[in-house]
Amino acid sequence: MKVQKLNQLYEGKAKKVFETSDPELLIVDYKDDATAFNGLKKGTIESKGIVNNKVSNFLMKMLEEKGIPTHLVEEISDRETIVKRVTIVPLEVIVRNIAAGSLSKRLGLPEGTKMKRTVLEFCYKDDALGDPMVNEYHILAMDLATPEELQRISDYALAINRILSEFLAQAKIELIDFKIEFGRTSDGAIILADEISPDTCRFWDSETGEKLDKDRFRRDLGNVEGAYREIMHRLLGL
Ligand code: UDP
Numbered sequence: 733m734k735v736q737k738l739n740q741l742y743e744g745k746a747k748k749v750f751e752t753s754d755p756e757l758l759i760v761d762y763k764d765d766a767t768a769f770n771g772l773k774k775g776t777i778e779s780k781g782i783v784n785n786k787v788s789n790f791l792m793k794m795l796e797e798k799g800i801p802t803h804l805v806e807e808i809s810d811r812e813t814i815v816k817r818v819t820i821v822p823l824e825v826i827v828r829n830i831a832a833g834s835l836s837k838r839l840g841l842p843e844g845t846k847m848k849r850t851v852l853e854f855c856y857k858d859d860a861l862g863d864p865m866v867n868e869y870h871i872l873a874m875d876l877a878t879p880e881e882l883q884r885i886s887d888y889a890l891a892i893n894r895i896l897s898e899f900l901a902q903a904k905i906e907l908i909d910f911k912i913e914f915g916r917t918s919d920g921a922i923i924l925a926d927e928i929s930p931d932t933c934r935f936w937d938s939e940t941g942e943k944l945d946k947d948r949f950r951r952d953l954g955n956v957e958g959a960y961r962e963i964m965h966r967l968l969g970l
Contacts, residue, residue, distance in 0.1 A: 733806050735759075735814060745771065746784070746931060752814070756918065760785075762811045766931070768950040770862050777949060781811045783960040784929035789813055790968055791896065791928045798895050800888055802924040803915060818915025818925050821877050824855040824863060825885060827893045828909040832934050833947075835909075844941070850893060852886060857913075884922045885914050892924070901938065903966040908934035930963050
């Protein structure tokens, strides 16, 4: 499929988004820029844009084959992908299998603590407010999603967790937690949007526990590029 790349619609922390000659399609262009702590820490991770583009597309394609609708249309270069145009539901949907990061801090659970069941969290996407955590009541009271949309988003998030965890385990990657975002298409369907990558997931080596994700950047653990490359290598063989 060939659509023409037109004007830039938006530039975020890790991606640029362009309009195309088809009003229903956008082109996402992944950058090497990295930020953490709500933009307080800034840097670049060489080739991150390539890894995130390819890893996200690979995982979304796999999810699509297992019945999860996604925005993925076609990868057109190392860093660029055609996606369906959606209105993003302003929620960060976080799924957790093992305690880490902000959950460990907030609840005093040592990182690596296996929890008795999966935890689903929502944060309201608002940079100025620092993406505060909200519950179902806030979401419905603020009309961020309808009850039907929220049910669908929760069901998809838990299904995505089951599919991804099982798939990644075969590549000796343990899925600790991840953040996803959903969008509404022009006909009102809820689909998986944004990205699934080492920027948005915690991936630990199943055997050694080594961190293979953005925590290497957040916490200055070194070999950030190597960790991103390792994830791409294990999943895509590249
Ligand atoms: N996460 C993300 N973007 C955010 C916040 C979190 O992609 O703005 C991901 C993060 O990479 C991790 C999961 O969501 O895989 C849970 O993150 P946590 O709440 O522990 O946040 P942290 O403060 O550690 O970023």
